Amino acid sequence: MRRTIFLVFLGTVVFCVAFFGMGLFSPVAPAVPAFARKTGLACSSCHEVWPRLNDFGQLFRDRGYRLERDRDAPVEQDGSFWPIAMRTTVGYQWVRQTQVPTDTGPIDTQTGTFGFTGLDVFAAGTLGSHLSFLIVYTPGLAQSGFQTAPSTSDSDLESAFLGIHDIGGTPWLNLRVGKHAPDLPIDEHRTLTLTQGYNVYHFHPQNSTVTWEPGSNQNGIEVYGHSDLSRVRYSFSLVNENDAQFFSNTALSNPVLWGHVQAEQYLDSPLLAAVKLGAFGSVGWHANSTATLTPTGGTPSPVAFTGSNHKNHFRYGGEAHLYFLSVVNPVTLSAVVWGGQDDQAVLKDDTGAPVGVSNATFIGGFLEGVWTINPRLTLLGRYELIHPSQGVDPALVSPVTGNVKVWTAIIRHTFELTSRTEAALHLEFSRFWFDAGDGTSPATYTGLIGLDFAL
Amino acid sequence: MNRRKSILLFAALPATLAFAQTPTPPRPPDAARAGRGKAVYERYCISCHGEHGDGRGYSAQWLDPRPRDFTRAIFKCRSTPSGTLPVDDDLMRTLDEGLYHTNMPSWQVLGDRQLRDVIEYIKTFSPRWKEEGPGEPIHYVREPADDAASRKKGQQIWNAQACFNCHGQTGKGDGSSVPTLFDDWGFHITPFDFTSSPHRKCGSSDKDLYRTFLTGLNGTPMPSFADTVPPEDAWHLVHFLKTLQVENTSQGIFGISMGQ
Numbered sequence: 001m002r003r004t005i006f007l008v009f010l011g012t013v014v015f016c017v018a019f020f021g022m023g024l025f026s027p028v029a030p031a032v033p034a035f036a037r038k039t040g041l042a043c044s045s046c047h048e049v050w051p052r053l054n055d056f057g058q059l060f061r062d063r064g065y066r067l068e069r070d071r072d073a074p075v076e077q078d079g080s081f082w083p084i085a086m087r088t089t090v091g092y093q094w095v096r097q098t099q100v101p102t103d104t105g106p107i108d109t110q111t112g113t114f115g116f117t118g119l120d121v122f123a124a125g126t127l128g129s130h131l132s133f134l135i136v137y138t139p140g141l142a143q144s145g146f147q148t149a150p151s152t153s154d155s156d157l158e159s160a161f162l163g164i165h166d167i168g169g170t171p172w173l174n175l176r177v178g179k180h181a182p183d184l185p186i187d188e189h190r191t192l193t194l195t196q197g198y199n200v201y202h203f204h205p206q207n208s209t210v211t212w213e214p215g216s217n218q219n220g221i222e223v224y225g226h227s228d229l230s231r232v233r234y235s236f237s238l239v240n241e242n243d244a245q246f247f248s249n250t251a252l253s254n255p256v257l258w259g260h261v262q263a264e265q266y267l268d269s270p271l272l273a274a275v276k277l278g279a280f281g282s283v284g285w286h287a288n289s290t291a292t293l294t295p296t297g298g299t300p301s302p303v304a305f306t307g308s309n310h311k312n313h314f315r316y317g318g319e320a321h322l323y324f325l326s327v328v329n330p331v332t333l334s335a336v337v338w339g340g341q342d343d344q345a346v347l348k349d350d351t352g353a354p355v356g357v358s359n360a361t362f363i364g365g366f367l368e369g370v371w372t373i374n375p376r377l378t379l380l381g382r383y384e385l386i387h388p389s390q391g392v393d394p395a396l397v398s399p400v401t402g403n404v405k406v407w408t409a410i411i412r413h414t415f416e417l418t419s420r421t422e423a424a425l426h427l428e429f430s431r432f433w434f435d436a437g438d439g440t441s442p443a444t445y446t447g448l449i450g451l452d453f454a455l
Numbered sequence: 456m457n458r459r460k461s462i463l464l465f466a467a468l469p470a471t472l473a474f475a476q477t478p479t480p481p482r483p484p485d486a487a488r489a490g491r492g493k494a495v496y497e498r499y500c501i502s503c504h505g506e507h508g509d510g511r512g513y514s515a516q517w518l519d520p521r522p523r524d525f526t527r528a529i530f531k532c533r534s535t536p537s538g539t540l541p542v543d544d545d546l547m548r549t550l551d552e553g554l555y556h557t558n559m560p561s562w563q564v565l566g567d568r569q570l571r572d573v574i575e576y577i578k579t580f581s582p583r584w585k586e587e588g589p590g591e592p593i594h595y596v597r598e599p600a601d602d603a604a605s606r607k608k609g610q611q612i613w614n615a616q617a618c619f620n621c622h623g624q625t626g627k628g629d630g631s632s633v634p635t636l637f638d639d640w641g642f643h644i645t646p647f648d649f650t651s652s653p654h655r656k657c658g659s660s661d662k663d664l665y666r667t668f669l670t671g672l673n674g675t676p677m678p679s680f681a682d683t684v685p686p687e688d689a690w691h692l693v694h695f696l697k698t699l700q701v702e703n704t705s706q707g708i709f710g711i712s713m714g715q
Contacts, residue, residue: 039558039560040502040503040512040514040515040517040518040522040558041499041502041503041514041558041560042498042499042501042502042514044498044499045498045499045502055564055565056499056562056564056565059564067553067558067560067561068560068561069553069554069555069556069557069558069559069560069561069654070555070556070652070654071556071557071558078517228563229563229564230564266566266568268567268568274566326491326494326569327565327566327569328494328495328498328565328569329494329498374494374497375497375498418502418513419502419513419514
């Protein structure tokens with residue numbers, strides 16, 4: 001048995017070395033799908049490694065998917081051009097969890113399954129010379145995910161917006177109207193990792209009823225602008241808090257205002273090629289109580305659209321990105337510091353009873369290094385830490401959870417890279433653990449060997 | 456002037472002319488920069504211009520006009536005389552601004568250093584860069600006033616040079632010669648439509664148009680008129696060509712001008 005395991009392990013190592021080694025020397029594969037007719041450019045023009053944007057791709061996105069050479073509008077395109085794309089990852093995922101509570105006490109569990117990560121169906125492009133659009137549809141698929149039971153979850157329109165660009169003839173004023181991704185230090189929808197996103201983008205202090213997560217797409221309106229080359233960018237999004245408990249009795253229910261500014265400087269240095277700095281923050285107003293209606297003999301239930309007693313929540317932070325060696329195939333070191341605070345009034349237990357003894361705060365962030373050896377081969381390592389304060393009364397809610405720590409590492413070899421298709425072998429390993437407050441630190445280990453492809 | 460002096464002067468004349476026409480020395484590609492430029496090229500340029508710089512990247516078959524073939528070092532947009540190699544600034548201008556009405560975008564966002572590097576790498580595709588120096592950039596004479604008289608004179612030049620044969624009577628690029636026009640690679644080529652857009656391939660300013668008229672577009676049927684038209688008259692033609700541009704009356708959404 002031991003010999004068999006060793007041989008399987010050895011075979012896997014040999015295969016991976018050979019496969020990833022190919023990434024160092026392989027030429028560009030010749031294949032052209034229909035999307036090539038739009039720009040003719042390879043994926044690597046806009047993506048440092050798919051789906052992570054480089055500066056050319058960021059500028060293309062900021063401009064509303066336009067190259068601005070009088071060939072952007074659909075009427076200027078080949079009639080056969082049809083802007084539909086899809087992405088999924090198929091493969092094998094292994095998960096091990098420690099200190100899982102059971103009737104017989106905490107145990108460790110593990111399992112491995114074949115599966116896929118779900119499916120994104122998206123269309124993006126221009127509607128006119130100054131109009132853009134994006135629609136991302138995620139079908140509800142039974143048995144879609146790794147380690148999930150058959151699911152009948154609803155499909156979702158993950159994103160749907162219309163962009164209006166260069167209002168007044170300046171790139172400093174653009175609009176996106178609809179469900180869009182708030183502008184973040186690193187776009188989670190284009191992250192290279194598949195088993196872990198950026199947890200701090202979704203973090204809530206324990207027992208907070210605030211549901212605002214900057215990492216999720218939001219319904220609202222974004223006003224943004226950029227310099228000619230997008231070296232300086234700003235973005236403000238006014239959105240509703242997704243999935244808030246009840247709608248506010250106000251003109252705009254549970255509003256959240258998110259802002260982000262970024263500035264980048266290219267340096268004429270062989271060591272440090274560019275530096276990008278940024279700051280961000282949000283303020284939101286969360287409806288904290290509602291009128292109720294108690295049926296005869298029943299229990300009080302909230303009346304729709306009567307949310308009131310709004311309480312604040314804040315997120316804030318800064319970022320620094322250093323691009324070493326080159327801006328073409330860089331070694332990028334990113335540091336993001338992220339803090340937040342929810343009003344103590346929004347901290348409640350399962351019955352809705354207040355449990356806050358002070359405002360709940362947290363501070364966290366991540367360090368991420370990405371080495372793009374060439375457009376086909378990329379390494380990533382990330383460490384994330386979130387340290388929450390004790391906003392709740394331990395006597396009322398126990399245990400009070402503490403630090404969240406995550407590290408993730410990937411190797412990604414893109415073996416198909418053309419004007420509109422991408423296929424990559426993706427190896428990833430992550431460890432997620434948190435201090436449960438009772439002296440234990442349950443952890444989840446995840447390993448993934450996936451084939452990630454988009455067309 | 457005595458006979459001996461005349462002979463000396465006559466003998467010296469070819470030498471003088473030869474000196475005046477001595478091409479600039481070759482400037483072979485800088486190896487270090489070309490090495491870095493290879494990474495730029497392989498990420499951004501290869502899909503259209505091809506691994507070997509021959510304009511046969513895997514997207515090329517879908518593109519019109521076709522991507523440039525660097526192996527022959529023939530470039531349309533130059534400040535140098537017809538048939539000569541461009542100077543680096545010419546190539547830089549194309550990379551910086553892109554080429555309107557083609558699939559060549561502006562690459563200015565990559566930064567000056569990266570673009571200078573890729574220019575050196577592009578030079579490695581053709582031996583011409585080791586054998587010839589770039590041409591001497593043309594000089595710009597003082598531009599006369601853009602008035603009715605100048606534009607009328609420009610129209611006379613347009614007629615005298617029979618520009619309408621290719622570009623059409625109204626400048627729409629629909630002249631009678633169009634079916635016979637091919638580039639050096641044998642691809643059919645369409646003359647520029649001056650009425651459709653204020654953006655031209657080799658630059659949209661008056662100076663760019665003046666330069667194109669006097670240097671021609673290498674590799675295409677568009678010749679240089681430097682030998683047949685005095686430089687000042689080129690400005691008159693520029694002024695006339697601007698009158699062919701149909702006013703862009705398109706409005707943005709909600710009637711707000713979106714600019715260009």
